[in-house]
Every structure is written in structure tokens, then in C-alpha cells.
Amino acid sequence: MADKEEQKEKVPLAQAFFDNIFLLLVLGIVVPVVFYTIWGLLEIASIPLAK
Amino acid sequence: MAAVFRTCAHTGLKVHNQAERLIKVHAVAGVLSILFGGIAALLVLLTRWPAVHLLDPTNYYRALTFHGMNMLIFWIIFFEIAILYFAGPILLGSRVAWPRIGWVGFALMAAGSILIDVAILQGGADVMFTSYVPMRAVSHFYLGWILFAVGALLGVCNFFATLVVARAERTYEGSISLVTFGGATAAIIALVTLAHGAIIYIPTWLWSMGYVQNIDAGMYRLVFWGLGHPSQQINVTAMVAVWYLLATLTVGAIPVNEKVCRTAFLLYILFINLASAHHLLVDPQLSPAWKVWNTSYGMYLAVLASMVHGMTVPASVEVAQRRKGLSKGLFEWLAKAPWGNPSFAALVLSITLFGFMGGITGVTFGAEQVNIISHNTLRIPGHFHSTVVAGTTLAFMGLTYYVVPLIWRRAVVWPRLATFQAYAFGLGIMIFAGGMTTAGSYAVPRRHWDVQFANSIFQPPVEPAAYLFLGVMGIGGLLAVLGGALYVVITVVSVFFGKRIPDVAGAVPLAAVPQDTGKHTPISGTLVLVFVFLAAFIIYYFLNWKWLSDIWLVK
Numbered sequence: 001m002a003d004k005e006e007q008k009e010k011v012p013l014a015q016a017f018f019d020n021i022f023l024l025l026v027l028g029i030v031v032p033v034v035f036y037t038i039w040g041l042l043e044i045a046s047i048p049l050a051k
Numbered sequence: 052m053a054a055v056f057r058t059c060a061h062t063g064l065k066v067h068n069q070a071e072r073l074i075k076v077h078a079v080a081g082v083l084s085i086l087f088g089g090i091a092a093l094l095v096l097l098t099r100w101p102a103v104h105l106l107d108p109t110n111y112y113r114a115l116t117f118h119g120m121n122m123l124i125f126w127i128i129f130f131e132i133a134i135l136y137f138a139g140p141i142l143l144g145s146r147v148a149w150p151r152i153g154w155v156g157f158a159l160m161a162a163g164s165i166l167i168d169v170a171i172l173q174g175g176a177d178v179m180f181t182s183y184v185p186m187r188a189v190s191h192f193y194l195g196w197i198l199f200a201v202g203a204l205l206g207v208c209n210f211f212a213t214l215v216v217a218r219a220e221r222t223y224e225g226s227i228s229l230v231t232f233g234g235a236t237a238a239i240i241a242l243v244t245l246a247h248g249a250i251i252y253i254p255t256w257l258w259s260m261g262y263v264q265n266i267d268a269g270m271y272r273l274v275f276w277g278l279g280h281p282s283q284q285i286n287v288t289a290m291v292a293v294w295y296l297l298a299t300l301t302v303g304a305i306p307v308n309e310k311v312c313r314t315a316f317l318l319y320i321l322f323i324n325l326a327s328a329h330h331l332l333v334d335p336q337l338s339p340a341w342k343v344w345n346t347s348y349g350m351y352l353a354v355l356a357s358m359v360h361g362m363t364v365p366a367s368v369e370v371a372q373r374r375k376g377l378s379k380g381l382f383e384w385l386a387k388a389p390w391g392n393p394s395f396a397a398l399v400l401s402i403t404l405f406g407f408m409g410g411i412t413g414v415t416f417g418a419e420q421v422n423i424i425s426h427n428t429l430r431i432p433g434h435f436h437s438t439v440v441a442g443t444t445l446a447f448m449g450l451t452y453y454v455v456p457l458i459w460r461r462a463v464v465w466p467r468l469a470t471f472q473a474y475a476f477g478l479g480i481m482i483f484a485g486g487m488t489t490a491g492s493y494a495v496p497r498r499h500w501d502v503q504f505a506n507s508i509f510q511p512p513v514e515p516a517a518y519l520f521l522g523v524m525g526i527g528g529l530l531a532v533l534g535g536a537l538y539v540v541i542t543v544v545s546v547f548f549g550k551r552i553p554d555v556a557g558a559v560p561l562a563a564v565p566q567d568t569g570k571h572t573p574i575s576g577t578l579v580l581v582f583v584f585l586a587a588f589i590i591y592y593f594l595n596w597k598w599l600s601d602i603w604l605v606k
Contacts (some may be wrong), residue, residue: 018313019226021214021235024320028239032324033276036345037247038326040273044336 052366061457061561062553065144065222073136074458077206078451080161081129082542085444087168088121096483096532100520100525101502106502112177118466119180123439124199124282125164130447131237131289132153132160132206138214138234138292146440148212152205159202166195173524179498181279182185184255184266184346192254200278201246202476207245209237229306229313233292236316241285243324247277254346269336280327283435286443287357290405293446294364294398301395301567303375304367308575312363318356325349328555332422339419339551346417354414361406362581363397364457366574381576389562392467397449405442408484409434411588420594424602429495433488440531441480446484448473448538456543456559462548468604469541476534482527492598493517 017023055068094114097105140147143541147153156545175189182188212236217223253276255477257263295312299305306312328345331337342582389395412434416425425431455463463469493514495502502521504510552558 014310015226018232018317021227021239022212024235024317025211025239025242028320028324029243031321032243032281032327034328035349036325037274037277039341040331040337042269043338043341044267044269044273047336 056296056594059457060294061559062140063106067140069147069153070136070140071146071180071458073157074133074141074148074454075135076157077129077136078454078458079546080157080164081126081133081447082123082539084129084164088118088126089532090529090531091115091118091121093532094118096525097519098500099502100528103527106500107172109177111500112179113171113174113456116177116179117171120171121164122444123180127439127443127447128199128241128282129160129164129283132156132203133151134204134289134293134356134450135210135227135234135238138231139210139217141229142228143213143217144211145217145220147209148216149209155210156202156205156209159198159205160193161202163195163197163199163202166191166198170195173323176589181192181275182255183275184258184268184271187192187259189442190256190259192433193252193259196252197249198244200252203241204245204249207241210234210238213275214234226309228295229309230292232313233288233316236319237288237292239320240281240288244278244281244285247281247306247597248491249273251275251278251296262509269334272331272334276330277324280330281324283439283443284319284326284437287323289317290401290443290446291357291364292361292404293450294360295367296489297398297446297449298364298368298392298451299370299390299562299564301372301398301562302368303564304364305399305482305564306433307363307366307370311359315359315363319360321352322349323353323356324480326353326417329417329422332417332419333426337549342417342419346419351414354410357406357410358584359366361402361410361584362556364553365580366577369574369577370560370572375566381579385576388604391467391470393463393466393473394449394452396470397445397452397474400473401446401449402482402487403446403479404437404477404484406584407587409437409442411591412437412488413494415592415595418592421599424595424599425491427497428491429487429497430491432497433484433486433491436480436484436487441477441484445473445477445480450536451487451542453559455545455549459546459549460552460554462552463541463547464545464549465541467538472534472537472541474534476531477536479530479532479534483524483531486524486525486527487494487521487557488522490517490524493520495521534549 011019052077056065056320057068059065059066077380094106095111097103097116098111098114136147136153139145167176170189170192173189176182176192178186178192182192213228226232251271255266256270258266266569295306298580325345328342332342332346336601369384372388388399412430415421416430416434443569452463452469488570493516494515495513500515502517
């Protein structure tokens, strides 16, 4: 009985990761915002103004 | 207020009445949007077809703006929010976390879409879907965008809150289902997307009223495409979730490997939004490093995810069919599939056209070098009509033929016509997008009212073959419009006049999941199809490099 409960509680790491929707949410925000938005905006902002 | 539930006699799912009502209103708004956008599509088609050239320039750009907004934004996002109310509360057997917020979100989306449509029809927003500054529309056009984005964000947040409620109230055991996981992926992408929309349109709205003096055009384009392209990636993700659902409903398929499928969704979460950079590949202010990282290294991981789904969904269908005894040779499982079921037809056409046409062209045009011969040509709308229309819209149409009996509890009227509708729409879009993409290969520009530039200072030469393919585009477009019109008619008539379906098991035919015999079931037919796809991909990709080398002579 105790073994069964122990087996039930053991969730594989990958499954625990996929089950954590809010961790995925954070990753889903950080990756595109850093690589696409912030990097892109910094490049545009760093262009010197025409004189 | 206590939540009121009913148990669906056909699926056994516990259905919260608020979820059901929210699904209905969002689906109705989506169908209205496709009706409006479809009328505009016909006008745009009959203008871009040189043999007809129906509208004058002003009305053409107005119709094109109206078409883009209603199809790419309203139809798709209303339907996606409806899918979230299904994938969250209904599949998890939970109550909607915030029903009132759900209604406020819907009201904001409806108000926003009406404001935008009114602004366009008044002639105050002939700025097209991209609405690039410094082109200026009336202020209520931008306000409409903000209201719509905030309303959709509330719908997305309601989905996440419902996940929390379902977990806290233990309405399910173990992990959420794959369809709900796909819905969560779409919701995550939607959150980033809609936030970009709200961020860019608030200063633009203030600019339209004169409170802000200047909006940097380059920055606008960058942040806009953080909305414009990912709004189509929400579609892709929701479409894939619908593929898994339709495979279950039509042939009783279950995912062949949950880990692989969820990993593919994870790749979407991380990388699919980087594809926005495709639109800026010819913008000089961004470095090659930014362009190549986003459109190649990062984006290809999302493409890998699409190819994984493109294999696992047909594989799950093959396994289900073989377990039913249809296991002769490579393709008995496919030949004896339920081709008369409109939802199955929509599923197969959606996967095939999305992969072979939309996917292959998208990756090829997204390569920085090849992009230079496809950017701003008709090849680009040819690509996205293959993904958004042939892929997403067709999958959503297929799902509608289950939403009507299961949510409205009305029978679909004229089921044979519904089957014809799925084929007419799918084949029509295939011919239309094929003609469009090929005409674009002859450098026919996108968006422009006149292929020949008749009123311009000089007229660039147009190859005669381009006119042939524009004609092909026109004929395919008419067939697709017929399919789209039939979809609206069948859906509306079914919802209002369809025969009421009794709450007894079996009244709605749903495929049973076949028994797992414990023996290995091959997916050899799917593997053959996968290699055919890969061969087509390689041939098209290298053909484009050949065309590039013919145009851009490097010594």
C-alpha cells in the first residue's frame, strides 16, 4: 500500500516541468521579448541620428 | 453564485453553463467576422484578378484593410478564445474562474472590432492591416485595437485562472490533456502577442489625437510585428490543438507519444514568436545577426515542432485505423478513412495544405537570402493564405461541425453539403494560394491595386505567365469564397433551425477509441508521407536558391 502511494507521488522531472504552466509562461515571455523585442529595439535606438 | 453544470451525454464531459455561453458568443462573433471578411475577400479577389479589376484604388485599399482585420484578427481570435473556454473549463471539468471577467472581455473585443470596422467603412482607416506610421487613421481605429487586445487578454487570463481553479479544486487527476496543453501554449503565445499590441497601439492612439508628436517608424514596425505575426502563431498553435482533437473525434485517435507532442509545443512556446523578424528582413536598421538568429536558428526549432506535429497527428490516425483492422499494406488505413465526414476531410486538407504549401513556402521565404526575391511579392500572401486559411480556418471549420451538435445541441443541417463545403473550401484555397504564390514568383507585388502599374511614371514589365497564374488565383478564390459562404450558411441555419439533439448517448456519432492490443502498431504509411513531404521541401528550397542565383549574379 505504502509502495503504491510512493509510486503515485513520483512524478518524472520532465512531466513536472510540462505540468508547470506558469514556468512555461515565464519562458514563453522571456525568450521572444529578449531576442526579438529588446535586442531589436536596442539596435534601432543605437542608430545615430542623421545630421 | 454557485456554478451550474450539465453532463454531456455524448462525451461524458462536465460542462459549466458559463463556459458554454461564452463559447457560443465568441463563436458567433467569429462567424460574423468571417462573413464580413469573406465579402471583402471577394471584392479584393475580383480586383486583383486583372481580367476583372473591379474596384477603384480607394475602395480596393478599404476592402483590403477590412478583409485583413476581420479575417486575420477578429475571426481567428474570437474563435481561439472560444477554444480556450472549451480546452480549459470543459476538458478539465471545471468552472470558469471569472465568468464576469469573461463577459467583460467579450464586450471589449466586440466593441473594439465594431470600432475598427466602422472606422474602416467610414473611410477613416485605409491604412491596411499593418497600419504603418506615419500613415494615420482616425483615433477610434487605434482605440478599437486597444479594446480588442485588452478584451482578448482578459479571455486569456481567464483561461490561466481556470487552470489554477481546476488544479485547486482537483477536477482532474495527473497532467492536463494534450488538447488543453495545446490551448495553454496558444494562450502563452497570445499573452506576449496581445501585450505587444497594447504597447504599440496606446502611443499610436495618442499620436493620432495629437498628444504625441512622433512615433519612430522603425520601432513601430518592430513592435507591431510582435503582434502582427504572432497573432498568426496563436492560430497555428490552436490549429494543432484542434488537429489532435479532431483526430480523436473523427477516428478515435489518441496521441502516439505525449512527451514528443508536448516537447513540440514547448518549442512553439520558446521560439515561434521569433518568426516576426521575417517581416523586417529588408529593413536596414537591424543587424544580420538579429535577423539570422531570429529567422533561422531560433525559428527553425519552431519549424521542427510543426514537422513533429505534422507527423504525430497522421501517425495517431494511422494507429487508430490499424487497430480497427485496417492494416493491409501501406495505406488501407487512409483509403478507408471516414472521407465523408466533413470534419475529417477538413482535418486532412488542413494538415496537408498547411505542411506542403504553407510550411515549405514559409521556411523558404524566411531564409534571409531567398527573402530578397519574395519580399513584398504575392508569394507572401500566397504563403499565409496556405497557413491561416487552408490550415487554421479549415481546421476551425471542421471543429464547428462538432461544436454545433455538442454545444448548441443542434444537428448540422445538410451534412452532405457540409462535406462538399470542406472540400470546396480546401481545394479552392489550394488553387488560389498556388496561383498567388506562382504569380508572386514572377514578381507580381503584394497589396498593390494594379499589377501593371498603369498610372505610374514607368511600367515595369510583367511576364505574360503571371497573368495566367493570377487567373488561376481568381478561379480558386471563387471556389474558396463559395466554400466560405456555405460554411456560414450551414452553421447559421444549423444553430437556429437544426433538429434538436436529445441528451442521450450515441445521438452524436463520435468515434470510439480502439483497444490497445499491447502489440506494436506500425506507422509505415505515415513515414512514407513524411519522406514525400521532406523531398518536396528539399526540392522547393533548392529551386529557390537556383532562382536567386539567376537573378542575383555573384561573381
